[in-house]
Amino acid sequence: xxxxxxxxxxxxxxxxxxxxxxxxxxxxxxxxxxxxxxxxxxxxxxxxxxxxxxxxxxxxxxxxxxxxxxxxxxxxxxxxxxxxxxxxxxxx
Numbered sequence: 001x002x003x004x005x006x007x008x009x010x011x012x013x014x015x016x017x018x019x020x021x022x023x024x025x026x027x028x029x030x031x032x033x034x035x036x037x038x039x040x041x042x043x044x045x046x047x048x049x050x051x052x053x054x055x056x057x058x059x060x061x062x063x064x065x066x067x068x069x070x071x072x073x074x075x076x077x078x079x080x081x082x083x084x085x086x087x088x089x090x091x092x
Contacts, residue, residue: 003067010064017057022050 016025026042026049033039042049 003070007064007067010060010067014057014061014064017053017060019050019054019057022053026050026053 015021026046030039030043033042
């Protein structure tokens with residue numbers, strides 16, 4: 001259950017930080033943080049902010065796919081092949 005939750009969370013982070021959403025999110029974030037030192041730094045280094053968000057999006061997408069693809073170890077290890085008893089048939 002935890003793996004599904006964390007992979008879902010990372011998919012949300014990947015979608016929010018994706019390059020198609022950053023032109024909307026960054027100006028809203030700068031408007032909300034207006035007057036703070038972070039907003040001043042982010043507005044002067046806007047290219048680095050967009051690049052960092054793109055990197056965050058790619059990294060979180062990779063982590064989400066990796067976590068989603070992991071098999072659960074808590075289910076126990078089951079053998080892939082099962083050995084069935086062979087029944088002999090007597091022919092006259």
